[in-house]
Amino acid sequence: MVKEELIKQLSTILTEEQVNTDKDALYDAAADRYKKYAKARKVLNVPTPIAIVYPKDTEEVRKLLMFCNANRVNVIPRGGKTATEGGLENWKDTTIVIDALHLDEIIKIDTYNSQATVQAGVALQTLEDELQRVGYTTGHSPQSKPVAKYGGLVATRSIGQLSTLYGGIEDMVVGLECVFPDGHVSRIKNVPRRAGGPDIRHIAIGNEGTLCYITEVTVKIFRHYPENNRFLGYLVKDVASGIKVLREVMVNGFRPSVARTYSEEDAAQHFYHFHENKCVLLFMAEGPKGIVDATVTAIEDAVKKYHEGIIKQVDSTLIETWFNQLNWSQQDIDDEFLGMIDHDSHSGFTTEISADWETIPKIYHNVIKRIRKEFPRVQDLTMLGGHSSHSYLNGTNMYFVYNYKILCEPEDELIIYHHPLQRIIVEETLKMGGSMCHHHGIGKYRSEWTKDEHGSAYYMLEKLKEAFDPNGIMNYGTIFPQEEGLKYIE
Amino acid sequence: MRIVCVVKFVPDVDNFTYNYETHTIEREHSPMLINPDDARALGFALTMKKREPQTCIEVVTMAPRSVIPQLEDILRLGFDSATLISDQLFAGSDTYVTSKLLSSVIRKIPYDCILSGTHAIDGDTSHVPSQIAQSLDLDHLNFIHHIEEERFTCSSAVVEVEGESSYTTFEIALPALLSLTRESAYRLPYVRYKNLNLDVSERLHILTNEQLGFDPAEVGLSGSRTQVVSTHTKEHMTRRKKVVKSDDEGIEVIYTFLKSNGFI
Ligand SMILES: Cc1cc2nc3c(=O)[nH]c(=O)nc-3n(C[C@H](O)[C@H](O)[C@H](O)COP(=O)(O)OP(=O)(O)OC[C@H]3O[C@@H](n4cnc5c(N)ncnc54)[C@H](O)[C@@H]3O)c2cc1C
Numbered sequence: 001m002v003k004e005e006l007i008k009q010l011s012t013i014l015t016e017e018q019v020n021t022d023k024d025a026l027y028d029a030a031a032d033r034y035k036k037y038a039k040a041r042k043v044l045n046v047p048t049p050i051a052i053v054y055p056k057d058t059e060e061v062r063k064l065l066m067f068c069n070a071n072r073v074n075v076i077p078r079g080g081k082t083a084t085e086g087g088l089e090n091w092k093d094t095t096i097v098i099d100a101l102h103l104d105e106i107i108k109i110d111t112y113n114s115q116a117t118v119q120a121g122v123a124l125q126t127l128e129d130e131l132q133r134v135g136y137t138t139g140h141s142p143q144s145k146p147v148a149k150y151g152g153l154v155a156t157r158s159i160g161q162l163s164t165l166y167g168g169i170e171d172m173v174v175g176l177e178c179v180f181p182d183g184h185v186s187r188i189k190n191v192p193r194r195a196g197g198p199d200i201r202h203i204a205i206g207n208e209g210t211l212c213y214i215t216e217v218t219v220k221i222f223r224h225y226p227e228n229n230r231f232l233g234y235l236v237k238d239v240a241s242g243i244k245v246l247r248e249v250m251v252n253g254f255r256p257s258v259a260r261t262y263s264e265e266d267a268a269q270h271f272y273h274f275h276e277n278k279c280v281l282l283f284m285a286e287g288p289k290g291i292v293d294a295t296v297t298a299i300e301d302a303v304k305k306y307h308e309g310i311i312k313q314v315d316s317t318l319i320e321t322w323f324n325q326l327n328w329s330q331q332d333i334d335d336e337f338l339g340m341i342d343h344d345s346h347s348g349f350t351t352e353i354s355a356d357w358e359t360i361p362k363i364y365h366n367v368i369k370r371i372r373k374e375f376p377r378v379q380d381l382t383m384l385g386g387h388s389s390h391s392y393l394n395g396t397n398m399y400f401v402y403n404y405k406i407l408c409e410p411e412d413e414l415i416i417y418h419h420p421l422q423r424i425i426v427e428e429t430l431k432m433g434g435s436m437c438h439h440h441g442i443g444k445y446r447s448e449w450t451k452d453e454h455g456s457a458y459y460m461l462e463k464l465k466e467a468f469d470p471n472g473i474m475n476y477g478t479i480f481p482q483e484e485g486l487k488y489i490e
Numbered sequence: 491m492r493i494v495c496v497v498k499f500v501p502d503v504d505n506f507t508y509n510y511e512t513h514t515i516e517r518e519h520s521p522m523l524i525n526p527d528d529a530r531a532l533g534f535a536l537t538m539k540k541r542e543p544q545t546c547i548e549v550v551t552m553a554p555r556s557v558i559p560q561l562e563d564i565l566r567l568g569f570d571s572a573t574l575i576s577d578q579l580f581a582g583s584d585t586y587v588t589s590k591l592l593s594s595v596i597r598k599i600p601y602d603c604i605l606s607g608t609h610a611i612d613g614d615t616s617h618v619p620s621q622i623a624q625s626l627d628l629d630h631l632n633f634i635h636h637i638e639e640e641r642f643t644c645s646s647a648v649v650e651v652e653g654e655s656s657y658t659t660f661e662i663a664l665p666a667l668l669s670l671t672r673e674s675a676y677r678l679p680y681v682r683y684k685n686l687n688l689d690v691s692e693r694l695h696i697l698t699n700e701q702l703g704f705d706p707a708e709v710g711l712s713g714s715r716t717q718v719v720s721t722h723t724k725e726h727m728t729r730r731k732k733v734v735k736s737d738d739e740g741i742e743v744i745y746t747f748l749k750s751n752g753f754i
Contacts, residue, residue, distance in 0.1 A: 273735065407680060408680045409679055409680050409682060411682070411683075412680070412682060412683040415683050
């Protein structure tokens, strides 16, 4: 079917107002923040989708998917558009974007059973604001909280800044509803726990739009005690010293909501007011007062135990004010984009990995060493560092952060700067047995390593794709490596 | 159409390594870059080549051999050839000798137009373009900030020149020497990724005095008609640093500073 005919058909499945073919909107839909610089400079090298559609309910999503499946039209599910790894980038000539704009209802807030049900297009901040009104919180606080929506948050296996206490999104999702390309609608029921075979929630959670479209989610909600929040911060000798203290607190059984260690360089860009060119270790404890007090005591004990790595304690109000300004609003995202249109030739990227306690300092060391030695444009880097911001009983993550002056044409920015840097981080991580993707998802550009990431377990992932999306219409190029897509990478 | 671009390489003044103890610039640690005005001339030439692919652009420079990587990058952008005049004998040449050497080379190249920058950010005498025009018997216009692309032909060009308080448009017969300013909009692009390692050695020509055949007394310091009596760098002022907190007092300090300096 030709493009015009497909668009006509879409308008019969939905209404005309629900089908957007505006040129600028389609250009915007061709890529996400991964190619933000090329996009701002209007030199994107990927095709634009043929339409963006806005279904109003699950039934409309079902009809759209069946139509696309029958006509082999690529589908990109879309939520808050904060994807950072190319999950929203289009690699097919015939693609439609299914946007959750009108799936925006908070269906139920059930404080007695500590759960809330929302449609995929509800922004996290919207639910959070509603919950705080009744003394509850989602416990989910990614920096993109004001903009990201529930469908996207679940589809990417996102994680928030308070994860050490509340967990990642996978720990919060109780049940959900999703639609498969053949039109089948699955509802996974909301129970506290069950042993009914494998946990099928995890087929939808983290699928990045490659297996199904998530239409509805039920998440846990938590009593909120903001009045008890306490903050602690320290200057520490090096990354390894900070990580030692994080580990001590975690393995002793305590769960501060925020537990982080910043490298000198990363600390300098976050804590200009007190960093003294040192690494920074910081915590936030929250919850009922008794738990907060016990957590603070445990942190202080850990700091005492590893005192040789601690330089000094910093004023806790400095940590609190910093933390309260960390989130990005839509305005911040738009400002960054506008800045890149004509005068800014500076960019920054992050790559987030994870590994056990023993391995993470080694990966950090190896990556920094290799970048300084091997990266041909090392002189253009204006920042290279990282922080650990999500800790677990058996390990932690490392969020590598790098900024650079862009001294090349916008079309070449990724291939000259971000890709070689990301390659070093991914290679060093996989070599040491860590995971190359702690929380942004694989997206399109890391799909080159999906098989290395999963090893022999890739078999299971591949079978899921074959079973649920046999025609390969769901988000082509994301998670699952595609040779044809290499032309957009190299 | 055939264009010759005369280019100078200058120390990167923004990235000078400055020794605050001896108050000198450590030149050996300072990278060289294309003089900004000259980069505009190159940018314009490339724009014309994009419009008219049969346009042939030859780049001519006099510089130490250390600029070869930069010249190779210029060639990787699509310039047809580059000539580097480089010889130990030429070291210390003043603007007069430099113009003489450059003219002797350009004279042998067929051209419809010569492009250059107006000023160089290091010496800033602006002698060289005028002296080249003089020795080649060409008309010369300085301070050009715009050239009409559609009316740029083998026989004439229409250019806009920036004066102190106005812009004047001239139509000038070609061949002539046209000098651009860095305020003009012609940007020199970066080398594309796929061309970063392109072999351009065949298009790069290095000329020494062996080929040019000047009497050593005519070039370098000995041939120069001007001598530098002394040179010194400007005193760098150390700015006072004040760290304030993000509280009312801090905000007040910053507000007063911005206001008293006319920023708000
Ligand atoms: C400033 C900023 C800060 C960030 N901070 C964090 C952070 O702290 N933690 C974190 O985890 N991430 C963070 N991210 C990444 C991003 O916010 C998350 O990945 C988020 O979960 C994406 O949600 P979204 O609604 O914006 O999804 P989108 O960007 O719209 O989509 C993301 C992916 O999910 C798929 N998808 C979207 N909706 C659906 C659906 N209904 N069904 C199936 N698939 C779907 C898309 O196809 C795409 O592959 C940040 C991003 C930005 C820009």
